[in-house]
Amino acid sequence: MKEEQKESEDNATCKGYLHGLAIDAVIFGFHDHQLKVLLMEYKKSKIFALPGGFIRDDEDLNKAAHRVVSERTGLQNIYLEQFYVFGDHGRSDPRSMKTIMNNIGLQHDDNHWLLQRFISIGYYALVDFIKVTPMPDKIFDGCAWYPLDDIPELMQDHAQIVKKALNSLQVDLDRKLVAFNLMPEEFTMNELQAVYETILDKKLLRAAFQRKILGLGLLERVAKKWTGGAHKAPYLYRFIS
Amino acid sequence: MKEEQKESEDNATCKGYLHGLAIDAVIFGFHDHQLKVLLMEYKKSKIFALPGGFIRDDEDLNKAAHRVVSERTGLQNIYLEQFYVFGDHGRSDPRSMKTIMNNIGLQHDDNHWLLQRFISIGYYALVDFIKVTPMPDKIFDGCAWYPLDDIPELMQDHAQIVKKALNSLQVDLDRKLVAFNLMPEEFTMNELQAVYETILDKKLLRAAFQRKILGLGLLERVAKKWTGGAHKAPYLYRFIS
Numbered sequence: 001m002k003e004e005q006k007e008s009e010d011n012a013t014c015k016g017y018l019h020g021l022a023i024d025a026v027i028f029g030f031h032d033h034q035l036k037v038l039l040m041e042y043k044k045s046k047i048f049a050l051p052g053g054f055i056r057d058d059e060d061l062n063k064a065a066h067r068v069v070s071e072r073t074g075l076q077n078i079y080l081e082q083f084y085v086f087g088d089h090g091r092s093d094p095r096s097m098k099t100i101m102n103n104i105g106l107q108h109d110d111n112h113w114l115l116q117r118f119i120s121i122g123y124y125a126l127v128d129f130i131k132v133t134p135m136p137d138k139i140f141d142g143c144a145w146y147p148l149d150d151i152p153e154l155m156q157d158h159a160q161i162v163k164k165a166l167n168s169l170q171v172d173l174d175r176k177l178v179a180f181n182l183m184p185e186e187f188t189m190n191e192l193q194a195v196y197e198t199i200l201d202k203k204l205l206r207a208a209f210q211r212k213i214l215g216l217g218l219l220e221r222v223a224k225k226w227t228g229g230a231h232k233a234p235y236l237y238r239f240i241s
Numbered sequence: 242m243k244e245e246q247k248e249s250e251d252n253a254t255c256k257g258y259l260h261g262l263a264i265d266a267v268i269f270g271f272h273d274h275q276l277k278v279l280l281m282e283y284k285k286s287k288i289f290a291l292p293g294g295f296i297r298d299d300e301d302l303n304k305a306a307h308r309v310v311s312e313r314t315g316l317q318n319i320y321l322e323q324f325y326v327f328g329d330h331g332r333s334d335p336r337s338m339k340t341i342m343n344n345i346g347l348q349h350d351d352n353h354w355l356l357q358r359f360i361s362i363g364y365y366a367l368v369d370f371i372k373v374t375p376m377p378d379k380i381f382d383g384c385a386w387y388p389l390d391d392i393p394e395l396m397q398d399h400a401q402i403v404k405k406a407l408n409s410l411q412v413d414l415d416r417k418l419v420a421f422n423l424m425p426e427e428f429t430m431n432e433l434q435a436v437y438e439t440i441l442d443k444k445l446l447r448a449a450f451q452r453k454i455l456g457l458g459l460l461e462r463v464a465k466k467w468t469g470g471a472h473k474a475p476y477l478y479r480f481i482s
Contacts, residue, residue, distance in 0.1 A: 018261055018358070018360070019260050019261060020259055020260060020262070021261070021262065055328070057358070058330055059330060060328060060329045060330050061326060061327075061328020061329065061360060082325065082326060084323065085302060085323060085326055085362050087301060087302020087303065087305075087362075088301045088302065088303075089300060089301050117259070117298070119259070119296075119302060121326050121328075171416065175412065
């Protein structure tokens, strides 16, 4: 707890962190046939935002991003992609920030560093939904999953950040095989196809999809366990480790 | 001149610019069958670096990048892509920076802002080589083109930035048709194919390449003007405007 307190104080004064720079993370999970993102709700303010954080003086940028995402999900070794820097002069939202600071009892004047201009480096993360334990901290009431097509109004330009993250994920999808990071350890080909179809927002031809994915030589069949009914059990696959 | 002086002074004190943030630009041109990049040579120091600059307090990040590239090339409306943020803690190179500062007569102590940690936002630019007028300014002896496979040693992590820019360009090549930005107004199909082959560092099948490019429906044939010899003159193409 002492370390947490220290970190919170350091945060309040910006001591030990780079000025004017933030990280915002769009954490994608796939659940219930939907692509979902993890959102924070600031205390008592009904203001929603992406999980984010700052970069320590002595910390590599990418490590800071991993730390920020780990703190909110409880996961290590997360698949992260830096996708864009949001640096418009007018992107700050001092009114929301003042409300948040008032509600969490953070004393400030108009020159407080949190009210200044920030440039935000956007990362998207792909996680296995069921492994995540969403973790708020003392300045948030909530940290929860929201379906991508039903997210609340977000502060600052965070809605734009989510949109740009999704675009980047769509572009990266084939090239980097990133979608596997959204899957549980074992999955059916239909489940994988559903993830692709949801991200790309279009139907794919089943035979062509399976041929392409299996042609990569990255998956192996798992011995059948499924005994759910009269239908033929689908094959389960996992990554060749 | 007065404005320039003011800007130079502002630069020296960091006044009016965001702290700890820089832009580095990898400006690609195609000439003489080679992909080339524009590099700066600092005054009297034989230290080479990418063109770069800082972001004004009241300036959008992307506008700052356009300004930086315009200042070095003399061009407006340049094709720019933000491709990565370089933020490792150890990426600074205070020794080179001190040499540079000494050589240009910039008084400083060890706490000078230019010697602190910088996070650099990488942009690549694609320009029509023949339209560029490389422009050094008072802190540089040189601003010149270097073939990508024969560039001098660069300060900081600029060699890594060039490499990452090339990787990004390769990935973007088909998806965004960015290569056209490297072409003159009129060009032959062979010239366009040479650009693709150079960037991708591999030979392409001529028939397939032409079919693909012409299939995009973006080019129109120009009336033949070439009268250079006995061979059949190749068609010239340009963008449909």
